[in-house]
Amino acid sequence: MAELVLGLIFVVLLCVGVPVAFCIGLATMAALLISIDTLPALTTMAQRMAGGLNSFSLLAVPLFILSGVIMGQGGIARRLIAFAKCLVGMVPGGLALVNVVSCTLFGSISGSAVAASSAVGGFMLPEMEKDGFDKNFGAAVTATAATTGLLIPPSNILIVYAIASGGVSIAALFLAGYLPGLLLASALMLVAYIHAKRHNLPSAGTVSLGYTLRAALDAAPSLFLVVIVIGGIIGGVFTATEAGAIAVVYSLVLAGPIYKEITRTQWFAVFLKATETTAIVMFLVASSVAMSWLLAFNNIPTQVAEALLAVSDNPLIILLIINLVLLLVGSFMDMTPAVLIFTPIFLPAAVEMGITPLHFGIIMVLNLSIGLCTPPVGSVLFVSCAVAKTSIHNIIRPLLPMYAAMLVVLLLVTYIPGISEALPKALGLMAK
Amino acid sequence: MQALTQWLDRGFRVLLVGLMASMVAAVCWQVISRYALNDPAAWTEEMARFLLMWIGLLGACYAYREGQHLGVDLFPKSLSPARYRVWALCAHSLVILFSVMVLLIGGGRLVYLTASLNQTSAALGVPMSWIYMSLPLCGVMMIVYALDAMLHPEQPSTEGVMIDG
Amino acid sequence: DVMVLRVGHSLDPSHTVHKAMLKMGERLQQLSGGTMAIELYPSGQLGSERELIELLQIGSLAMTKVSASPLEGFVPTMKLFNIPYLFRDQEHFFKVLDSDIGRDILASLKPAQLLGLGYYDAGSRSFYTTKKPVVTPADLASVKIRVQESQAAMAMIRALGGNPTPISWGELYTALQQGVVDGAENNPPSFYLSRHYEVAPYYILDEHTSVPDVILISRYVWERLSEQQQAWLQQAVDESVDFQRAQWQLDTEAALAAVQEAGVQVISADKSQFQQQVSGLINELKAGELGPMIQRIEEVQ
Ligand code: NA
Numbered sequence: 001m002a003e004l005v006l007g008l009i010f011v012v013l014l015c016v017g018v019p020v021a022f023c024i025g026l027a028t029m030a031a032l033l034i035s036i037d038t039l040p041a042l043t044t045m046a047q048r049m050a051g052g053l054n055s056f057s058l059l060a061v062p063l064f065i066l067s068g069v070i071m072g073q074g075g076i077a078r079r080l081i082a083f084a085k086c087l088v089g090m091v092p093g094g095l096a097l098v099n100v101v102s103c104t105l106f107g108s109i110s111g112s113a114v115a116a117s118s119a120v121g122g123f124m125l126p127e128m129e130k131d132g133f134d135k136n137f138g139a140a141v142t143a144t145a146a147t148t149g150l151l152i153p154p155s156n157i158l159i160v161y162a163i164a165s166g167g168v169s170i171a172a173l174f175l176a177g178y179l180p181g182l183l184l185a186s187a188l189m190l191v192a193y194i195h196a197k198r199h200n201l202p203s204a205g206t207v208s209l210g211y212t213l214r215a216a217l218d219a220a221p222s223l224f225l226v227v228i229v230i231g232g233i234i235g236g237v238f239t240a241t242e243a244g245a246i247a248v249v250y251s252l253v254l255a256g257p258i259y260k261e262i263t264r265t266q267w268f269a270v271f272l273k274a275t276e277t278t279a280i281v282m283f284l285v286a287s288s289v290a291m292s293w294l295l296a297f298n299n300i301p302t303q304v305a306e307a308l309l310a311v312s313d314n315p316l317i318i319l320l321i322i323n324l325v326l327l328l329v330g331s332f333m334d335m336t337p338a339v340l341i342f343t344p345i346f347l348p349a350a351v352e353m354g355i356t357p358l359h360f361g362i363i364m365v366l367n368l369s370i371g372l373c374t375p376p377v378g379s380v381l382f383v384s385c386a387v388a389k390t391s392i393h394n395i396i397r398p399l400l401p402m403y404a405a406m407l408v409v410l411l412l413v414t415y416i417p418g419i420s421e422a423l424p425k426a427l428g429l430m431a432k
Numbered sequence: 433m434q435a436l437t438q439w440l441d442r443g444f445r446v447l448l449v450g451l452m453a454s455m456v457a458a459v460c461w462q463v464i465s466r467y468a469l470n471d472p473a474a475w476t477e478e479m480a481r482f483l484l485m486w487i488g489l490l491g492a493c494y495a496y497r498e499g500q501h502l503g504v505d506l507f508p509k510s511l512s513p514a515r516y517r518v519w520a521l522c523a524h525s526l527v528i529l530f531s532v533m534v535l536l537i538g539g540g541r542l543v544y545l546t547a548s549l550n551q552t553s554a555a556l557g558v559p560m561s562w563i564y565m566s567l568p569l570c571g572v573m574m575i576v577y578a579l580d581a582m583l584h585p586e587q588p589s590t591e592g593v594m595i596d597g
Numbered sequence: 598d599v600m601v602l603r604v605g606h607s608l609d610p611s612h613t614v615h616k617a618m619l620k621m622g623e624r625l626q627q628l629s630g631g632t633m634a635i636e637l638y639p640s641g642q643l644g645s646e647r648e649l650i651e652l653l654q655i656g657s658l659a660m661t662k663v664s665a666s667p668l669e670g671f672v673p674t675m676k677l678f679n680i681p682y683l684f685r686d687q688e689h690f691f692k693v694l695d696s697d698i699g700r701d702i703l704a705s706l707k708p709a710q711l712l713g714l715g716y717y718d719a720g721s722r723s724f725y726t727t728k729k730p731v732v733t734p735a736d737l738a739s740v741k742i743r744v745q746e747s748q749a750a751m752a753m754i755r756a757l758g759g760n761p762t763p764i765s766w767g768e769l770y771t772a773l774q775q776g777v778v779d780g781a782e783n784n785p786p787s788f789y790l791s792r793h794y795e796v797a798p799y800y801i802l803d804e805h806t807s808v809p810d811v812i813l814i815s816r817y818v819w820e821r822l823s824e825q826q827q828a829w830l831q832q833a834v835d836e837s838v839d840f841q842r843a844q845w846q847l848d849t850e851a852a853l854a855a856v857q858e859a860g861v862q863v864i865s866a867d868k869s870q871f872q873q874q875v876s877g878l879i880n881e882l883k884a885g886e887l888g889p890m891i892q893r894i895e896e897v898q
């Protein structure tokens with residue numbers, strides 16, 4: 001009953017144009033009210049919304065959003081992109097490829113797809129638009145490419161899976177994520193390249209060596225930001241969240257006293273804009289967390305999974321069903337609760353069919369990564385739309401070929417265990 | 433009413449920027465205290481998380497005021513101006529319904545419970561009721577902005593309410 | 598009509614606590630002739646331990662199992678369990694928990710609308726480090742040790758000479774791997790299940806604190822039960838406590854064997870040196886609000 005009320009109210013409100021966060025909130029509220037007594041229901045909903053924001057890993061999001069806004073307005077992005085153009089400008093649609101590479105890089109550093117899409121999208125998208133790229137295409141590239149960082153270590157979601165599975169080595173899991181992550185990035189670059197070819201998107205042409213050197217020198221302080229962030233995390237100086245704060249300070253110093261591209265009176269607007277973008281995402285997270293609570297409380301995920309696993313005893317079909325269920329789950333649910341709820345349900349079945357917990361973790365995270373970029377609930381999709389200032393239905397069309405590429409990679413990773421297991425096996429972290 | 437909301441807007445923007453700047457400062461201090469001073473501060477992480485909660489909830493009111501929340505806007509865009517006004521009235525009423533039920537009643541009861549049961553936070557030791565106060569406060573602001581948007585449907589700042597892009 | 602008690606906790610279904618709670622549910626069903634049942638929500642699906650306690654107060658969840666540490670924010674008495682070497686040994690620890698003192702501590706939860714039904718064993722917490730082994734308190738000097746977000750736990754690490762650094766549990770693996778902290782502390786099963794031994798190859802069994810797990814029920818729910826139902830539930834809890842404590846011993850031994858197999862150097866500690874190190878902190882605490890309770894605990898033979 002609760003699940004029907006939830007689904008119906010959500011779909012109706014969404015279609016008539018109520019903002020997604022309020023659709024989720026109102027539908028969850030109604031479903032909670034028929035599940036438990038009125039006052040506990042309302043109080044629990046409020047507590048879940050606040051509790052959803054009370055999370056350390058979320059802290060990286062506003063920080064990378066803010067540093068992204070500063071980089072976008074402070075001339076850092078312009079210098080970086082001028083340099084990037086010298087490197088891959090000769091390729092048609094070179095900026096889109098740069099976007100994929102930067103998203104992969106940022107995503108792998110921060111371990112958060114949301115942070116990557118906000119950081120890279122924040123300064124790449126305005127530049128892409130200036131060069132004649134469709135902003136919806138740019139947002140689609142950013143959203144999908146940002147998810148590669150969830151597979152490439154360090155990745156918090158892989159750690160969550162390792163803990164939920166109760167026995168997978170995190171070190172092995174990290175190694176297992178490399179090849180699928182790089183495979184995904186390559187597939188997305190291929191799609192971006194084909195798109196650029198078909199739409200005759202601009203290439204900046206080849207430039208002289210002298211120009212390239214000048215551009216490199218000009219971009220050096222900005223490039224050094226990447227060195228600080230990566231070096232700091234790898235060298236153990238700070239966590240991914242703290243790297244976000246360092247990125248804010250560094251870009252602040254660069255854009256203010258050094259480049260002088262953001263004046264004293266503009267800082268207020270820069271902070272306000274970052275705060276607003278942050279709040280849009282956070283309010284969505286808050287209501288999604290409340291919805292996840294309601295689903296778990298009514299055992300809806302368990303019931304759905306059990307019903308689907310009763311369908312067949314052919315491993316290939318079961319894996320396909322699991323993938324379809326996870327794709328559906330990912331459409332509506334945040335990644336962390338989905339991993340926590342579905343790992344204990346699906347993993348025993350998968351292991352019984354001869355799939356290693358390591359391989360299954362990669363399938364699950366890759367699958368739910370797709371869900372992060374699909375409506376109606378997808379935090380990376382929301383962030384990319386917010387950063388690109390476009391609406392969800394506008395970016396669905398450019399997203400379709402990206403989804404296709406992700407699904408192909410998902411099928412490859414699902415049915416060829418070697419993609420996940422080769423590295424951990426080669427380095428002795430997994431029995432051969 | 434107009435003067436009041438304008439004054440409210442200005443104060444609200446300053447508050448939001450202040451919260452954001454404090455959050456950045458807290459995380460920076462965490463790094464500095466651990467490396468430069470070699471005396472890690474215990475309160476920074478918790479403080480940053482609490483500030484994020486305030487930014488998320490109060491910032492959501494500001495984003496609502498500016499009509500920036502994400503949604504599927506095909507249907508309202510297809511409406512005639514007269515019908516759009518009816519639609520806006522309904523949509524804002526739903527926001528008021530949510531704010532009253534969840535943020536004011538639910539959030540208010542949460543504040544009351546944590547205050548009367550003396551719950552304090554782990555690191556800072558501050559009463560959790562102060563932290564949860566962001567919920568009813570967010571509710572009040574949402575209601576004020578929703579009422580204002582219903583009373584002044586022609587106002588430019590509310591023209592695109594609930595429509596992204 | 599079956600009365601269903603919903604129980605949330607933060608551990609995964611393979612954990613001994615979950616198994617003990619399944620036992621609790623089975624027994625409750627038997628005792629009540631099928632009129633009462635327990636529904637479990639593992640893996641923190643319904644929230645963190647602090648949030649689960651709040652849900653009990655709100656009245657949307659019946660029961661939970663939490664560590665005594667997050668209860669500090671609700672009931673200051675719970676700070677007791679973060680006092681290093683408060684218990685002489687395991688025997689003393691259980692004697693105190695199962696005596697009037699243990700019951701008084703559970704009763705102190707009543708004003709917070711909570712009732713404590715019993716204690717599960719969560720073992721003793723010891724240090725593990727990434728770079729160099731810790732053998733004496735001197736080895737802890739300026740070593741960054743991850744602590745839970747608890748003022749009492751911070752004071753404890755500081756007293757032992759370490760440098761307490763609050764890091765959230767989910768981030769600890771990478772923090773250890775990348776050197777943001779040099780070590781952490783926990784009981785052997787958690788050290789093993791969290792896979793932290795993969796990045797922290799030194800484990801010293803200094804056993805500085807014993808922080809039990811507490812089984813809680815919402816006071817609203819408890820008061821709605823008949824006396825007979827309360828008795829059934831208490832008996833089911835007591836039996837699951839016996840099961841859990843026995844199982845925990847086996848888990849601890851298995852975890853220590855498994856980490857050693859994986860190449861971890863398990864070091865036995867000269868505890869008296871560590872005890873000496875914290876005598877100042879204990880004297881300070883004895884003068885404070887916890888003083889009378891500390892004295893009662895010390896008097897238990
Ligand atoms: Na990553």
Ligand code: NA
Nearest residue numbers: 331371374377
């Ligand atoms: Na989705």
